[in-house]
Amino acid sequence: MLLSGADIIVKTLIEQDCDVVFGYPGGQIIHVYDSLYKYQDQLRHVLAAHEQGAVHAADGYARATGKVGVVIATSGPGATNLVTGIATAYLDSIPLVAITGNVFSSQLGSDSFQEIDITGITLPITKHNYVVGSADELHDVIREAFTIAKSGRPGPVLIDVPKDIQIGKAEVEFSCAVQPTPQQAAKDIRISEAAECINACQRPYIYFGGGMISGGAQSEMLRLAELIDAPIGCSFMGLSGIPTDTPGFLGMQGMHGHYASSMAMHKADCIIAMGVRFNDRVTGNRAKFVRGAKIVHIDIDGAELSKTVTAHHGLRGEIKLTLEKLLPLIKESKKPEWRSAVQNIVAEEHANADTREGMTPKNVLELLNGYLGAKTPVATDVGQHQMWAAQYIRFQDTLRFISNGGLGTMGFGMGAAIGAAIGTGERSVLVTGDGSFGMCLNEMATAVHENVPLVVLIMNNGVLGMVRQWQTLFFDGHYSNTVLDRKTDFVKLAEAFGAKGARAATMEELEDAFKAAFSCDGPFVIDCLIEKDEFVLPMLPPGGSMDDIIVKLGD
Amino acid sequence: MQDFTLAVLVQNKFGVLNRVTSLFRRRRFNIASLTVSETESPDYSRITVSSTGEDVMKNQLMDQLYKLSEVVSITELDSETISCELLLIKMRNTPETREDIRAAAEAFGALTVDYTRDAMMFRVTDDSHRIDRFIELMRDYTILEICRTGIVALERGSKTIIQNDMK
Numbered sequence: 001m002l003l004s005g006a007d008i009i010v011k012t013l014i015e016q017d018c019d020v021v022f023g024y025p026g027g028q029i030i031h032v033y034d035s036l037y038k039y040q041d042q043l044r045h046v047l048a049a050h051e052q053g054a055v056h057a058a059d060g061y062a063r064a065t066g067k068v069g070v071v072i073a074t075s076g077p078g079a080t081n082l083v084t085g086i087a088t089a090y091l092d093s094i095p096l097v098a099i100t101g102n103v104f105s106s107q108l109g110s111d112s113f114q115e116i117d118i119t120g121i122t123l124p125i126t127k128h129n130y131v132v133g134s135a136d137e138l139h140d141v142i143r144e145a146f147t148i149a150k151s152g153r154p155g156p157v158l159i160d161v162p163k164d165i166q167i168g169k170a171e172v173e174f175s176c177a178v179q180p181t182p183q184q185a186a187k188d189i190r191i192s193e194a195a196e197c198i199n200a201c202q203r204p205y206i207y208f209g210g211g212m213i214s215g216g217a218q219s220e221m222l223r224l225a226e227l228i229d230a231p232i233g234c235s236f237m238g239l240s241g242i243p244t245d246t247p248g249f250l251g252m253q254g255m256h257g258h259y260a261s262s263m264a265m266h267k268a269d270c271i272i273a274m275g276v277r278f279n280d281r282v283t284g285n286r287a288k289f290v291r292g293a294k295i296v297h298i299d300i301d302g303a304e305l306s307k308t309v310t311a312h313h314g315l316r317g318e319i320k321l322t323l324e325k326l327l328p329l330i331k332e333s334k335k336p337e338w339r340s341a342v343q344n345i346v347a348e349e350h351a352n353a354d355t356r357e358g359m360t361p362k363n364v365l366e367l368l369n370g371y372l373g374a375k376t377p378v379a380t381d382v383g384q385h386q387m388w389a390a391q392y393i394r395f396q397d398t399l400r401f402i403s404n405g406g407l408g409t410m411g412f413g414m415g416a417a418i419g420a421a422i423g424t425g426e427r428s429v430l431v432t433g434d435g436s437f438g439m440c441l442n443e444m445a446t447a448v449h450e451n452v453p454l455v456v457l458i459m460n461n462g463v464l465g466m467v468r469q470w471q472t473l474f475f476d477g478h479y480s481n482t483v484l485d486r487k488t489d490f491v492k493l494a495e496a497f498g499a500k501g502a503r504a505a506t507m508e509e510l511e512d513a514f515k516a517a518f519s520c521d522g523p524f525v526i527d528c529l530i531e532k533d534e535f536v537l538p539m540l541p542p543g544g545s546m547d548d549i550i551v552k553l554g555d
Numbered sequence: 556m557q558d559f560t561l562a563v564l565v566q567n568k569f570g571v572l573n574r575v576t577s578l579f580r581r582r583r584f585n586i587a588s589l590t591v592s593e594t595e596s597p598d599y600s601r602i603t604v605s606s607t608g609e610d611v612m613k614n615q616l617m618d619q620l621y622k623l624s625e626v627v628s629i630t631e632l633d634s635e636t637i638s639c640e641l642l643l644i645k646m647r648n649t650p651e652t653r654e655d656i657r658a659a660a661e662a663f664g665a666l667t668v669d670y671t672r673d674a675m676m677f678r679v680t681d682d683s684h685r686i687d688r689f690i691e692l693m694r695d696y697t698i699l700e701i702c703r704t705g706i707v708a709l710e711r712g713s714k715t716i717i718q719n720d721m722k
Contacts, residue, residue, distance in 0.1 A: 123574060124581045128624040131569075148624060303618035306611055 001173075005135040006031035006166040009099060010039050012142040017177045018070050020044040020061065020422055022054040022415075026074020028114060029101030031166035036072075046422060046450055048415065049442040051078050055085025056415025056440070057422070059094050063402045064377045064420035064428075066214070068095040068149050075102045076114030079160075080121065084409055087125040089156040091406025092237060093210060095149040096156035097142070098122075102131070105162040119160050127155035135168035143178050151181040153301040154214060183300060185325050186317030194296045194313040195329035201270030201294065203338045204230035207253070210237030210405075211275020211299060212319055213398055218242055220323035221274065227327070229335040231342045233261035235276050236390055240401035244394040250346070254282045255540045256387040259551060260349040262538070264342050265290060266546040274298040274319045278309040279406070280542075288545035298322050352538075352551050359507060359530050361385070361459065365392035367510060368429070368457065371518045377402050377420035377428040381413035381436030384465035387536040389431045402428075411439030418443060418452050427453035427518070434460040434484060444497040447523040454523040455514075458490055461532040469535055473550075494525035501525040558587075559613055560605040560638065560708055563620060564628040564716045567593070567600045571625045575602060578623065584608075584616050588640070588683070588705035599627060601716070605683070605706050630716050638708035642679040642686045647697035648672065656696055663689045674699060 003011065009032050013021060023045060025033040036045050048054035051073045058069030069089075073082050079100040089096040103112040108131075119129045128148050130141050138161070145157040185191070198204065206225050212218070212234075218241065225232050225248055233253045234241060242249060250261035265271060271293050276282070283289040286309060297304070297311035298319050305314030315322055354362045365388055372378065378393055379402035380386040386403055395401060402420045404412045413430045414437070421428035437458050447454050464482040471479050494501030500520055504510035510528060517524035539550045565571050572591055579586050588605040606616070613631075620626050632638065646656055648671065660667065660677050663685065669676035679689055683706055690701065710716075 119570070120573075123577050127622075153622075301618075301622070303615060303622060305618075307615060310611075 002169055002171055004031065004035070004166065005138050005161065005168050005170065006035040007038070008135065008138045008170060008172050009142065009161065009166070010035040010043060011172070011174060012139050013070060014039065014042050015174045015177060016068070016142070016146050018043065018068070020046060021070040021072055022046045022048055022057040022061070022419065023072030024048055024051045024054055024074070024078060026078045026101065026114070028075035028103055028163050029072060029078070029166075031163070032072060032099070032101065032161075046418075046446065049445045050440070051081035052085055052411065053415040053440055053443040053446060055082045055096075055098065056088070056412050057419030057446075058096055059085060059089045059412075060377075060379060060402050060416030060419030061423035062089070062094050062096055063416070064399055065423040066399060067423070068097055068146055069419065070097050070099070072099045073101075074114070075100060075118070076116045079116055079118035083121060083125070085415075086122055086156045086158065088404045088407045088409045088412055090125040090127075092404055093154050093214065094156065095154035097145050097149055098156060098158040100158065100160050101166065102160050102162045104164045105133075106164070108162060119158065122158050125156070126158050129158040129160070131160045132162070132165050135165050135170035138165065138170065139172045147178045147181060152183060153211070183318035183321070185321035186298065186315035188325070190313065190315050191322060191325050192329055194315055195326055197294050197296060197313055198228060198270060198272060199331050199333075202335060203267060203269040203341070204228050204335075205265050205268035205271050206230045206232045207234065207265065207271055207273045207276060208232070208238045208241060209235035209274070209276030212238060213241040213275070215275055215300065215319035217274065217320040217323055218398070220320055220327060222246070223327055224272070224323060224330065227330050227332045229333060229339060230272070231264050233257070233265055235282055236403070236405040238276070239390055239403070240395040240398055242398075243396050250342075252390050255284070255542070256391070256536050256538065258349060258391065259352065259538050259549070260342070260346040262540070262546060262549070263345045267341065267345075268293050270294045270296065272296045274323075275300075277304045277307065283309060284540045285543050285545045288547070359505070359510070359528070361388040361530060361534055362392055363507060364459065364510060364528055364530065365389060365431070367507065367514065368431070369394050371514050372429065373426070375424065375426050376400065377417070377424055377426060379403065379413045379417035379420055379428060379430045381430075381432040382408045382410045383433045383436055384469065384534070384536050385431050385433040385436070385459040388459070393431070410436040413437075414440045414443035414447075417454055417456070418447050418450070421452045421454055422450065427455065429455045429457065431457050431459065433465060434458055434462065434486075434490075435464045437490075438486075438488070441493070444494065444499060444523060444525075448498040451522045453521060455517040456523065456525045458525065458527050459530050460490065460527050461530050461534065463532045465532070465534070466536070468532070472533075473541070490525055490527035494523070499523040499525060501527065503527040503529070505529045556607055556609060558605065558607050560603065560632040560636070560706055561617065562630045562632055562708060562716050563602040563604060563626060564594070565600050565602060566625040566627060567598055568625055571600065572602070574623055574625060575620070578619055582615070582619055584612070590705040590707055592707065603706050603708055628716050630710065632708045632710065635711045636708050637711060638682055638706055639680055640683050640686055640706050641704040642689070643668070643676060643702045644679070644690065644693060645669075645674055645676045645699040645701075646693060647699055648675045652696045656693070659689070659692050665689065
């Protein structure tokens with residue numbers, strides 16, 4: 001059928017099983033918005049307060065559903081406002097398609113009003129991007145963009161559509177949604193070498209990240225752990241990959257990881273890593289990281305193998321398929337000595353547990369745990385509250401932890417929590433801090449307008465806590481620009497946006513606030529007051545090793 | 556550390572060179588030479604990259620390049636490769652140095668492509684090391700300008716880069 005470029009864009013999104021898009025209109029994308037109006041019964045558009053909120057919402061939608069998130073913005077500032085969100089998705093390998101308008105092709109390169117070279121700007125933060133040259137190629141370009149976004153290691157793709165392409169007409173035949181490009185297992189010889197290494201080891205440790213989740217390799221990984229009697233740890237991005245109470249699961253390792261998980265990894269003689277990238281927050285000082293251990297590294301992206309840490313056995317391939325081939329080569333073996341050593345480490349962690357009463361981060365989040373359903377998406381922003389959430393929130397189902405690990409984007413949470421709630425149809429929770437919430441709180445307007453069931457828990461300590469923690473530890477308590485001392489009343493703010501809110505200064509008040517929040521139809525903000533000198537512990541100082549770990553203050 | 560040369564076949568699309576060089580820049584790959592040219596097919600361009608580094612760096616470079624959508628194939632060019640580079644060099648022409656410069660040029664098989672009262676220009680087509688040595692020799696005199704193309708290279712025999720398509 002003969003359609004305008006704008007109609008082709010919207011109809012192709014519908015063809016790709018897209019049920020909701022997030023965005024913000026503007027002059028150079030107005031034709032697409034006209035088509036969204038025309039097809040509004042088939043494709044829901046959620047209007048954000050700011051393009052950054054829209055792209056984070058599309059990202060949160062993608063993280064919570066496993067589908068491709070879609071965001072639409074106009075040219076110039078609309079496009080540049082997407083940049084932080086696209087970079088966030090890129091660093092965490094989240095499938096996203098961003099569609100931007102641009103000026104007429106004939107005006108490109110002439111510094112027209114609201115013209116920007118968004119493909120140039122997003123070159124290093126997209127898997128691929130396009131400037132569409134004619135309406136004829138639009139359908140194929142969008143289909144290819146979806147294929148790239150969800151194939152192999154997922155990631156964001158941007159399509160820049162000049163205005164004349166939106167107006168121009170082309171013949172299109174629609175079909176069905178594209179499938180990810182089929183991937184292969186690692187080479188047999190690499191798998192059998194890795195199997196030998198695993199069969200010979202005494203102290204194995206299985207370490208997974210976001211790639212294991214997107215690869216859906218949970219059951220194969222758990223089978224491997226059972227066969228070789230290995231404890232399991234994960235990276236930040238691996239959280240919610242398996243239920244928190246899975247036997248043998250030690251939780252997140254790394255800079256603020258669980259002591260037992262980091263220590264077991266440190267003492268292991270063989271680390272079987274899958275879908276991880278060994279970044280600096282994971283390894284600390286690389287020269288001292290897991291010395292003596294053999295590393296078996298499975299990843300769909302060959303460029304991750306030996307990128308930062310030498311993989312003795314680098315297995316490039318789809319994780320699930322590779323594990324399926326690996327499992328028959330693995331000899332079942334019980335390792336009572338290693339098991340009891342790990343149990344001792346876990347006991348050490350328990351002995352150092354925070355047992356204080358009152359409004360400690362741990363108590364706040366453990367109370368929250370009681371209100372979380374198996375399917376509740378929990379989003380966070382970035383900072384201390386994020387690490388506390390990573391440590392204390394208990395997950396029962398996958399894709400429930402909606403948090404950005406790679407870029408560390410404060411302000412991510414509001415949009416992401418909205419996108420996760422809309423994508424899953426579940427009430428979502430945002431655990432945030434007063435600093436992060438301040439960055440993108442304008443999206444409260446979106447949550448209210450869309451009547452999103454959303455509990456915003458602001459762990460309000462009046463400071464930029466994570467930076468302050470570093471200033472306490474490494475800068476002699478010079479609290480440079482980290483004391484907020486703002487007069488914002490978050491309860492009144494919630495009410496001003498048309499939402500509800502409550503303040504909690506005690507655990508009793510918090511309990512009441514949770515009861516009200518989790519029975520509220522729309523968004524509910526809890527201003528939860530905590531001490532400004534709460535620390536995230538344990539902590540591996542930046543560039544440090546397990547020898548430098550700070551378990552308790554005063555260590 | 557070792558010198559290596561890669562031939563990278565890419566789709567002949569607008570902006571593809573920018574994607575490749577942007578990758579080198581942001582991943583901090585140090586490139587000694589880079590040439591781009593058309594190929595036997597209008598669908599593809601060929602990029603020849605030479606660099607120096609450990610195997611880890613070389614593998615990273617190849618793996619990262621492979622992730623670009625428009626990269627079709629990569630071949631490492633080893634000793635079974637014909638490889639050369641083109642140099643244009645402009646020397647100051649004085650009666651005192653004229654004969655020495657011409658003798659050196661002759662020894663390197665350089666072609667005199669321009670000759671004026673105060674300047675002479677040579678063209679050398681050779682492998683990069685011999686070109687380096689010729690330039691080194693010329694430093695004894697006054698070099699006015701240099702322009703070199705970077706390496707172009709093809710594997711010996713009937714094998715072609717398109718047969719190495721790893722995607």
